[in-house]
Amino acid sequence: MSTRPRIICHMHTLLNGKIDGIANPTAVGMRSQKLYFDLFLGENRVFTEHRGWISGSGTSRAILGDGPKVELPAPTEAVPSGDFIADPDAQMHYFAVDRSGTLAWDRSSFTYFDADVHVVELIPASVSDAFKAHLRSVGVSYLIAGEDELDLAEAVRKIGETFETEEIILGGGGTLNWSMIRAGLCDEISLVLMPTADGESHTNSLFEADEKHSAPAPYEFALKNIEPLEDGSVWLRYDVKGPVE
Incomplete structure (x- = not known):
């Protein structure tokens, strides 16, 4: 085993990039969240090592x-x-x-x-x-x-x-996600993009900088795969490349 497990930030967001809000508990939002759940905790999960x-x-x-x-x-x-x-x-x-x-x-x-x-x-x-x-x-x-x-x-x-695990799922919120990326503790982004939006401005995004733990910075990600799911959801996977000069 390496010095730490591989860390996969596995999240679901609305089309407006938010991880919470009034669209999440709708019927469409909950169906998409179940797809997100199945990928890492379902019976036929894709992520199996965590x-x-x-x-x-x-x-x-x-x-x-x-x-x-x-x-x-x-x-x-x-x-x-x-x-x-x-x-x-x-x-x-x-x-x-x-x-x-x-x-x-x-x-x-x-x-x-x-x-x-x-x-x-x-x-x-x-x-x-x-x-x-x-x-x-x-x-x-x-x-x-x-x-x-x-x-x-x-x-x-x-x-x-x-x-005794070689994989960990990172599941939010946005401040922790960004802190882990800034600390070099995230290897992959796995994102289920839900076919919903709500336009709310006060809700949390996928990544949120924090004055105490993680300052803003431009980061680059390398696309690994795009897969359409049921109900119009899309599953995106990226490797974390690192800060951009």
Whole structure:
């Protein structure tokens, strides 16, 4: 195995380049999202070497919903050092980027279409013992990468090593996608372009620069394949070439 797994940014967007918005939950949008799902989690999936996908904190908060903020009590006993794998038999995983230990999960798994996935937090060592104890109490796994700040390169290396996988799916949102590309941690773009648009301007795009983690820059991609799918969707695949001078 190489020093890290191959990372494929697999996403779906509207024709106006957005990854969310009012067109997504329509009948047309949901049919196209199922095509996107089938490519990496379906019974006859194309991407077969991975053990799950990485998403950012915004995506995780959408999964968690708008529940009340949880006050985490101090642990009654010492929290063991190092990583924690709650379910070593889980077949598929949701790797949640959590730079500051704020995703207080109330469950250890969820269902996406017909795939059951186990939650694995990616956290720096600096998050509180109270937070780590909470994750343990609800059966959420975690990998520690970096000391004061999350080290994404270390995180994906540890995913490959811990789960014995040579491929990872990167599944958004736009800020995480761009951060991974800017950090040299993305090898391929796999994009399902849905035959929908909504004209919304406040929603998130496929790639979003962030002042703290990833500045804007022109990047070049090399087209690998174009394939029409059902319902007017199109599947585009690109290799990431890198920054353009």
